[in-house]
Ligand code: SF4
């Protein structure tokens with residue numbers, strides 16, 4: 001390694017910036033376009049972690065990620081207003097997830113209400129549009145519906161349980177490149 | 188939702204009929220017909236599965252795509 005290269009390297013990590021400990025950063029740097037490599041790096045790393053977890057833990061991987069997500073959901077939603085109505089809870093949840101996930105409450109044409117009762121089950125269909133998990137899986141060529149999706153499932157269930165005090169379960173109905181249909185089963 | 192099928196391109200394989208969870212399509216005279224377009228929730232898995240690329244959805248919400256490699260796409264655009 002030449003001395004010139006080392007000096008150049010050192011110079012690239014120096015600046016005239018005055019940085020005070022009380023400075024509070026109000027935006028991310030660099031600009032989003034320049035963040036592309038970082039984003040891809042994070043997605044790749046997440047994909048590798050999930051792939052390795054599946055290789056080592058097999059089907060148990062889903063249980064691990066679901067539990068991790070659920071704990072996180074409970075943890076984050078602790079600070080939200082408690083309410084019994086599921087619709088209100090979903091509204092709170094969409095605020096909570098904003099920027100990473102976006103979803104809407106959905107129903108097929110032939111159903112009258114969003115809360116559907118069928119075969120002794122009460123559920124709500126949720127269509128997830130924006131989803132960082134889907135992007136990560138597709139970036140890594142991994143199938144949708146596996147352990148990384150379980151993290152999001154656990155997160156949603158944990159948050160709903162925390163806000164409403166009711167037990168819930170989330171099932172995948174269908175996955176696609178642009179949106180996924182999920183069923184929030186209420187107990 | 189406005190769903191259109193290019194009837195010249197459609198090969199009548201029925202993959203979209205089988206794939207769609209909301210039973211949006213039906214095969215009629217060997218061509219796919221979107222009979223329940225309002226049941227579509229915009230997953231676009233039918234686009235991915237159609238071997239003839241015969242499908243078109245209008246008025247759909249396009250989810251954010253973070254995984255596109257901008258540099259690769261810019262290069263491809265120059266080549267194509
Ligand atoms: S986008 Fe999804 S829901 Fe809509 S027609 Fe295609 S497969 Fe069915």
Ligand code: SF4
Pocket residue numbers: 192196197198199200201202203204218219236237238239240241242
């Ligand atoms: S998947 Fe494509 S080619 Fe096959 S029936 Fe549907 S529209 Fe036609």
